[in-house]
Amino acid sequence: MESSVGERESAVGHASGPKRLRPGAAALALLVVASVVAACGEPDTEILPLDDARSAGDGTVFDQTRDAFTRPLANLHGPRRDDFFLGNAVFNRGWVTAPASVADFDGLGPLFNATNCSACHFKDGRGRPPEKPDEKLLSMLVRLSVPGVSAQGGPMPEPAYGEQLQENGILGVPAEGTTRVTYVEEAGAFADGATYSLRRPSYRIEELGYGPLAPDVMMSPRTAPFMIGLGLLEAIPEETILALADPDDRDGDGISGRPNRVWDVERQRAVVGRFGWKANQPSLRQQNAGAFAGDIGITSALFPEEGCTAVQEACRVAPTGDTPQLRDLLLEQVTFYTHTLAVPGRRDVDSLEVRRGRKLFEAARCSSCHVPTFETGIVADLPEVSSQVIHPFTDLLLHDMGPDLADGRPDFEASGVEWRTAPLWGIGLVRTVNRHSYLLHDGRARGFAEAILWHGGEAARSRESFVAMPKADRDALVAFLESL
Ligand code: HEC
Ligand code: HEC
Ligand SMILES: [Ca+2]
Ligand SMILES: [Ca+2]
Ligand SMILES: [Ca+2]
Structure with a gap:
């Protein structure tokens, strides 16, 4: 099948339509690589490359404690780790x-x-x-x-x-x-x-x-x-972000992400924005x-x-x-x-419920915006974030999220209804680290279900899919988000 995880997964949200989900149906078994079925004895579960727990590639850390967000990239070694801790001291x-x-x-x-x-x-x-x-x-x-x-x-x-x-x-x-x-x-x-x-x-x-x-x-x-994985997000090539943009919705899927363009003080020109809730930096x-x-x-x-x-x-x-x-x-x-903070690896990727939630995430087209997989480019002086296959679940683009989430305040090219797709990696550990479950730009959502229910605009169809799901499916989708 596909040779590159990055190609396959980036394509999933944009090229293919919604997948019908009938867990347990014979149709799904066709997608399963025979040897995998034999190995794990779960003939009704498709194994996606995205059952990959290594959200930050070689930099992934496996820590699910309160310190899960505080770790240096796992591939940061020697004196460079000391530099990380110098920066940590300035941050605190x-x-x-x-x-x-x-x-x-x-x-x-x-x-x-x-x-x-x-x-x-x-x-x-x-x-x-x-x-x-x-x-x-x-x-x-x-x-x-x-x-x-x-x-x-x-x-x-x-x-x-x-x-x-x-x-x-x-x-x-x-x-x-x-x-x-x-x-x-x-x-x-x-x-x-x-x-x-x-x-x-x-x-x-x-x-x-x-x-x-x-x-x-x-x-x-x-x-x-949260501060996790930001150096990896900065290492995503600009061309990759621009290639995901579809400002006039040419492919007619109702989703039309576009980049923000913001002023770069040192370069003295407008460039693609990446950071902040409206990609305003x-x-x-x-x-x-x-x-x-x-x-x-x-x-x-x-x-x-x-x-x-x-x-x-x-x-x-x-x-x-x-x-x-x-x-x-x-x-x-x-x-x-900030370039070298790690991302915690996923938990429970082999759980049947999490895998089912993963497929519901595709079916509800969440991944059209929360794009699972990228390959980073080469960054001078930062080999640890270079050429990594990562799973941030964002396209770094702006989307119209509808009037309910709107702040009505433009920020460079972002309008009052647009927000940057929030990265979802590590999001299942926020409750452990910060002892709360508030989500969205202003923390109005009390947990995953409410966060999804506030989605509107380009994400209205995703929201409707969620509202239409029976409880078991809603729970599976949330279990998937908890595993990120
Ligand atoms: C008063 C609270 C507050 C303090 C103090 C603060 N930040 Fe932030 N930080 C925010 C908010 C709010 C945002 C989102 C900003 C936006 O959307 O415009 C943010 C965003 C960021 C981001 C971008 C994260 C992303 O996912 O896009 C980085 C990096 C960051 N801050 C670093 C720092 C550093 C370094 C300091 C200390 C010098 C700092 N922050 C101090 C509230 C704070
Ligand atoms: C049209 C693009 C789009 C689609 C489709 C979409 N989202 Fe989002 N999502 C966003 C944006 C943009 C935000 C940030 C909105 C805000 O903070 O106001 C967001 C925020 C979130 C958050 C909160 C993240 C945080 O850091 O607080 C979760 C959880 C989430 N989305 C899950 C989902 C799920 C699950 C689906 C599918 C049912 C989905 N999204 C579909 C664009 C999208
Ligand atoms: Ca001062
Ligand atoms: Ca589109
Ligand atoms: Ca002021």
């Missing part, structure tokens, strides 16, 4: 107000969301929304803008508050505000009569520090994504420098300016420490770290 390090005795780590704020990266990406995992009405946003943030396009083609900052709401300030600098989330429960039912409830969020910003927000302000609340280096500037208030060679707006007087005169505050070496170390 708390920044303090300038001037401080440790000048390497001062310059916090004046406005900031958190004092260290790992506050939001706890154990290199995921953030979550507040669990009580009076709890502050601890591991998520709100992006802001007003209609219009910046000189670089990006969002137009809100005049008084900029592009992000910083909910903390150093001594003497008022915080920008506090985000409050409330939810309304909405009931629904599966085709078999079983009921569910989805909670629809609404956001309000209170205790505004610098006057009212512009009346036409647009807000995009986002949780911190072009590279890990820029994403990381952007996080230092926006989330912690730490300037760097890429972003040398403190993020104070014209009306934020106390912010503009506050002590800042060295300029830039982040030495190039530290940015390099943390960027090496």
Whole structure:
């Protein structure tokens, strides 16, 4: 049959139509390689190349503990492992107000969301929304803008508050505000009569520090994504991503992914975006420098300016420490770290239920967007992520996900209804690592079923397939997601 896992699996979601699933039917047995049947004695189960537990190729780590997301790539050796741990220390390090005795780590704020990266990406995992009405946003943030396009083609900052709401300030600098989330429960039912409830969020910003927000302000609340496998995602060749795009839906399958194009500060031109919930950052280096500037208030060679707006007087005169505050070496170390965090291997790939769920995932066309398999290209200086067969379950493209998930806030070429397909590798371990099950960009979904039920737009047919499934099939699909 097929020689390359990558070719076969990439083709599955795009070229072939939905597969009819009749587990146990003789038809499926035809697909099974005879020797495999003999070996495992399961004649009714098709063995797909994707029953591959090695999500990150040679870099896969087999760890299902609370530290599952914190490991270096398994193929990272010798002094390069030491470099990983240097970057890890910068990622965990708390920044303090300038001037401080440790000048390497001062310059916090004046406005900031958190004092260290790992506050939001706890154990290199995921953030979550507040669990009580009076709890502050601890591991998520709100992006802001007003209609219009910046000189670089990006969002137009809100005049008084900029592009992000910083909910903390150093001594003497008022915080920008506090985000409050409330939810309304909405009931629904599966085709078999079983009921569910989805909670629809609404956001309000209170205790505004610098006057009212512009009346036409647009807000995009986002949780911190997990940090696993990001170097491998950056190593997917641009041509491969572009080849998956189908902006005008020429093949008529209702799915029309397209790349975001975002400003690359160092290259001074627009390039394909890959990181962030709207693929709004072009590279890990820029994403990381952007996080230092926006989330912690730490300037760097890429972003040398403190993020104070014209009306934020106390912010503009506050002590800042060295300029830039982040030495190039530290940015390099943390960027090496984000390039070399591993992905945990899959669990239970041989379970019959998981395999059935895997086929339902194909049948419901989840894999049209959550593309299972890629082969990475060659990256200079990063042999560990080069030429690897990986299973990230994303196409890194933007999709219209319908009005219910829309934030209404464009981000470079991403419209207010578009989001980047979320990578699903490792997602079954979020509960173990972060002790919660909140999913989607703003954490509104409480588990896998709700996440699927919120899918709309280009994914409406996938959602309908899920709603139509009997309970046993829904459970199998979720069991498959748990195994990732
Ligand atoms: C206040 C919480 C918060 C802090 C602190 C924070 N992040 Fe993030 N991080 C986020 C959010 C939210 C996103 C998604 C951003 C978006 O969609 O625009 C993100 C995205 C990322 C991504 C891209 C992940 C992906 O899957 O696309 C990387 C890499 C990253 N952050 C690194 C860092 C680093 C390095 C630091 C420390 C300098 C840091 N972050 C600090 C909240 C945070
Ligand atoms: C049209 C493309 C598309 C299809 C088809 C699709 N998804 Fe998604 N999926 C997305 C996007 C985009 C997101 C991120 C949406 C957001 O956060 O608002 C997402 C998010 C998710 C999440 C949450 C991930 C996270 O990190 O929070 C899960 C789980 C998921 N999808 C599973 C599925 C399953 C199962 C199916 C099939 C029943 C499916 N998806 C079909 C595009 C798609
Ligand atoms: Ca600063
Ligand atoms: Ca701000
Ligand atoms: Ca299409």
